Amino acid sequence: MSDDPIRMPGEAVAAPAGIYEHWCEHPGCTKWGGWGYSINKHTPPRWFCWEHRDDGEALLGGIARQ
Numbered sequence: 001m002s003d004d005p006i007r008m009p010g011e012a013v014a015a016p017a018g019i020y021e022h023w024c025e026h027p028g029c030t031k032w033g034g035w036g037y038s039i040n041k042h043t044p045p046r047w048f049c050w051e052h053r054d055d056g057e058a059l060l061g062g063i064a065r066q
């Protein structure tokens with residue numbers, strides 16, 4: 001199961017000094033992308049803020065609503 005979708009709450013990711021910044025990728029949004037979504041471990045994650053994390057869920061093909 002190496003290609004399972006990956007969900008990464010920001011707090012769970014220890015950010016070493018110098019890690020690249022990742023802001024929410026939702027168009028027009030300027031918030032911190034605290035939620036990372038990757039379709040598998042071989043694909044760099046896309047980041048979204050709390051409000052737009054559904055965008056990330058959509059990337060994974062899931063249906064999320066809040």
Ligand SMILES: [Zn+2]
Binds near residue numbers: 026030031048049050
């Ligand atoms: Zn956002």
